[in-house]
Amino acid sequence: MESSQLESILKGRSSQPHLLIEVLQDVQECCGYVPEDAMRRISEILGVPLIEVYRVASFYKAFKLTPSGKNIITMCMGTACHVRGAQLLADQASGHLKVEPGEMTEDGLFSIEHVNCLGACALGPIVTENASSHHHVTPSKLRKLIDKLRSEEEGGACNA
Numbered sequence: 624m625e626s627s628q629l630e631s632i633l634k635g636r637s638s639q640p641h642l643l644i645e646v647l648q649d650v651q652e653c654c655g656y657v658p659e660d661a662m663r664r665i666s667e668i669l670g671v672p673l674i675e676v677y678r679v680a681s682f683y684k685a686f687k688l689t690p691s692g693k694n695i696i697t698m699c700m701g702t703a704c705h706v707r708g709a710q711l712l713a714d715q716a717s718g719h720l721k722v723e724p725g726e727m728t729e730d731g732l733f734s735i736e737h738v739n740c741l742g743a744c745a746l747g748p749i750v751t752e753n754a755s756s757h758h759h760v761t762p763s764k765l766r767k768l769i770d771k772l773r774s775e776e777e778g779g780a781c782n783a
């Protein structure tokens with residue numbers, strides 16, 4: 624995050640600790656996550672102890688503390704999806720992309736996230752990528768989906 628962006632977000636909010644969540648939301652929206660240096664600056668300007676800024680930023684799932692990949696693979700790990708093989712899919716995604724949930728691939732193209740329920744339990748296991756939802760996902764479908772996304776990123780033909 625460029626410091627001018629952060630200063631713009633903080634402008635007019637000096638010494639107003641009650642604006643912490645609002646400021647964190649603005650940083651998240653601007654940057655895609657809340658960087659550590661931004662938390663330090665927010666602490667200074669709002670007059671909120673750094674530990675409190677970190678506590679709030681790490682408590683709410685809406686805030687990310689690390690950058691996300693360009694493509695976010697969200698895997699439902701709720702009960703209905705779990706009994707239909709979500710853990711197998713999660714293991715496969717981590718193995719295929721070589722990242723754990725919450726991490727980003729080295730090339731910055733992918734992140735994996737786990738959620739508890741996406742609200743379509745009867746169609747599980749559910750996986751979403753970016754704004755698209757996929758139901759009754761199998762290991763084969765998941766691999767093809769990831770390969771297709773990677774191929775699109777590389778400008779090549781679809782492998783699916």
Ligand code: FES
Binds near residue numbers: 699700739747748
């Ligand atoms: S448990 Fe997966 S959609 Fe509800």
